[in-house]
Amino acid sequence: MATGVEGGLTPVMAFAVVGALGVGSQWLAWRLRMPAIVLMLLAGLIVGPGLGLLDPSEDFGALMQPLIAVAVAIILFEGGLTLNLKSLQDAAEGVKRLVVIGAPLGWAASTAALHWVAGLSWETSAVFGGIMIVTGPTVIAPLLRQARLRRRPAALLNWEAIVNDPVGALAAVLAFEVVIVLQTASGVGHAAWELFVGVAVASVLGLLAGWGVARAFSRGWVPEYMKIPVLFVVLLGVFAVSDAVLHESGLLAVTLMGLLIANVELPSYTEIRRFKEQATVMLVSGVFILLAANMDRQTLMALDWRALLFVLSVILIARPLAVLTSLAFSAIPWSERLLVAFTGPRGVVLVAVAGLFGERLTALGIEDGTQIGPLAFALVAATVVLHGFTLQPMAKLLKLTAADRPGVMIVGGSAWSVALAQALGKLDLPVIIVDPNHSHLRAAREAGIETYFGDLLSEDAEHRLDLVRYEKVVATTDNDAYNTLVTTDLGPEFGREHVYQLKRVRGGSARHALPATLGGRPIGPDETYWEANARLREGWEFRVTRLSEEFQLPDWYEKNPEAIPVAELGPEGALRFLGPDDTPRDLNDVRLVALAPKREERKDAA
Structure with missing residues (x-):
């Protein structure tokens, strides 16, 4: 030395x-x-x-x-x-x-x-x-x-x-x-x-x-x-x-x-x-x-x-x-x-x-x-x-923490956003839907989900929204450029690994496409706004399932062959969103959030 x-x-x-x-x-x-x-x-x-x-x-x-x-x-x-x-x-x-x-x-x-x-x-x-x-x-x-x-x-x-x-x-x-x-x-x-x-x-x-x-x-x-x-x-x-x-x-x-x-x-x-x-x-x-x-x-x-x-x-x-x-x-x-x-x-x-x-x-x-x-x-x-x-x-x-568990902020008040928020609510996670269009928030308000009317990137949102309550951001509006702007802007504050967005629509010309280095990570099946909401209209829904010793991940896949994992909540309370290439963990007490076709008769797996 x-x-x-x-x-x-x-x-x-x-x-x-x-x-x-x-x-x-x-x-x-x-x-x-x-x-x-x-x-x-x-x-x-x-x-x-x-x-x-x-x-x-x-x-x-x-x-x-x-x-x-x-x-x-x-x-x-x-x-x-x-x-x-x-x-x-x-x-x-x-x-x-x-x-x-x-x-x-x-x-x-x-x-x-x-x-x-x-x-x-x-x-x-x-x-x-x-x-x-x-x-x-x-x-x-x-x-x-x-x-x-x-x-x-x-x-x-x-x-x-x-x-x-x-x-x-x-x-x-x-x-x-x-x-x-x-x-x-x-x-x-x-x-x-x-x-x-x-x-x-x-x-x-x-x-x-x-x-x-x-x-x-x-x-x-x-x-x-x-x-x-x-x-x-x-x-x-x-x-x-x-x-x-x-x-x-x-x-x-x-x-x-x-x-x-x-x-x-x-x-x-x-x-x-x-x-x-x-x-x-x-x-x-x-x-x-x-x-x-x-x-x-x-x-x-x-x-x-x-x-x-x-x-x-x-x-x-x-x-x-x-x-x-x-x-x-x-x-x-x-x-x-x-x-x-x-x-x-x-x-x-x-x-x-x-x-x-x-x-x-x-x-x-x-x-x-x-x-x-x-x-x-x-x-x-x-x-x-x-x-x-x-x-x-x-x-x-003294009950002065923003939340017992860090929550999720969803940008965009579509039917897909409301369904995801309801599923996350079953996990006892704080969820808020943000949208600058008041009419887009009607379904969320009727479902009892917390909402914020305004632009997330505005100065008013910075001072009125308690951002410390939330750990992850999911951009789901019908405007791909805005989704990319939100996730790119909030990436340094929340961490690049904690910002997600729906898939961007690829234009016919490569020169009109946004750079792949911008924006957030893919979530679930990695579908566009139109594809994601069309899936719900076709009869799909978000389901929450708890894994256990009696009902493990292979059993879940066998019972839900068409289901697509979207997120998992670990035994320690940490939420992880899953992309198309991610696999859920096969652990006891892991709760899966997945997209699956609706079925008339359900039997709780947990």
Whole structure:
């Protein structure tokens, strides 16, 4: 293995190791249905203080802190880019309270816990307490994706995490400026002026840069292939200039820049956000591995019972006190208040900023500044593991999950769609039929199926439909181009393996045919809209059959020689749509959904 001068990894090899561990942990977590952050934390601890294979401070040297700073800036920008003000709706009051009231209360409660429980000085406690306001969008986002919460509690946690990240960093800056005044006897007015100028510059820079980028992109001043590179350069420039004026104010600038771009109806917004989401997955993975691997074994071993009490006091007292007080006398139901109060995972920003201020406090002669880093890491590790495994069960207990089972969204209100929805309803799956033509939904409404009147790709649908309830999309309209557009557009969000559509009608001329690379996967017999609905008129129907030890798949085929499997629901509750080349699994308790000719007398096979 190639090594560096002092026996460590070369920077290139270290980059490769961090990337492999980060992305590998995310993939393994997806396979095992575990919180990805937990595996990344474990991977970093194993290769760092555990085995000593990776020492980021030595392997990356002076690049370590700038790398983390830039990564955090990009992560926060992507967070701001997801904050469309229209998505707030009925969560607006709660978010405002959590930021305006909850943040200062959280700062005070965390400072008290640090001083009286962890035993830190008031100076160090005030600085670190400000940083602890943050709840970590890098951790919240994957947890929300896994827990599948309802829209409002998910919006509360997501908005609080993203907005409070730069607020927490600025609170730490404010406390640090006060500490400098006390330590150096410089003027209070001077420190206050520096803070005011820094915040003002950051706000103006962020908003101006966001406006400039949006205007340039919408006017066509930047070619499509250069939009992402230009965005990155502007982002880094804004962060660097703002941070040069006031340390950590760059986080505020990039968050405001992302927030403005998210709310100006930019034509390229969807492509930009998807690219940034992919970049953020890489950066979150890398930063978590770096921070975990960079922890010193002796420092971790030095954490004692006071550190444990500190973590417990933050989770059980400081966080709930701030949230419940800020949401008191609001319209937010108690179940949602409790979920938010006991869900406060900390992430990348906390560890990165805490380490920076710990060094600065130590340089000022405040000895216990060295304890900020280990305590921050202990808090992150504890909250990540705790909330990673408890958020989903707690949400189910409080009945705040979108659905016990992820459902199916059917686009198009034909007779075939209604029949499929009724069959899926027998499996106790949430099903909704979406159609922009009100008359097409009449049969679905009469059958008691949930419907949505409107275009699925419209902005109204994005904000009114709770998409997290649904895992799969089936496009079944009579417009092949629209089916292809829907499945292609929603493919990145739902996953290409979860979008399906009826077969496209092949035109007589090859030049009029749509590219095969677009659209969704085939479903059932892979028939066109006209063929599928004609089959129902000819006397076919959807049937649901349960396989068992007494009635296995070969028995089903023997009894239903003409039947065509369309979907299966496994014993574990996972739905799988079947194409013309797919075979159902021969397992007990698998329930098959199939198309078969009607018969006058039926005998239940289950």
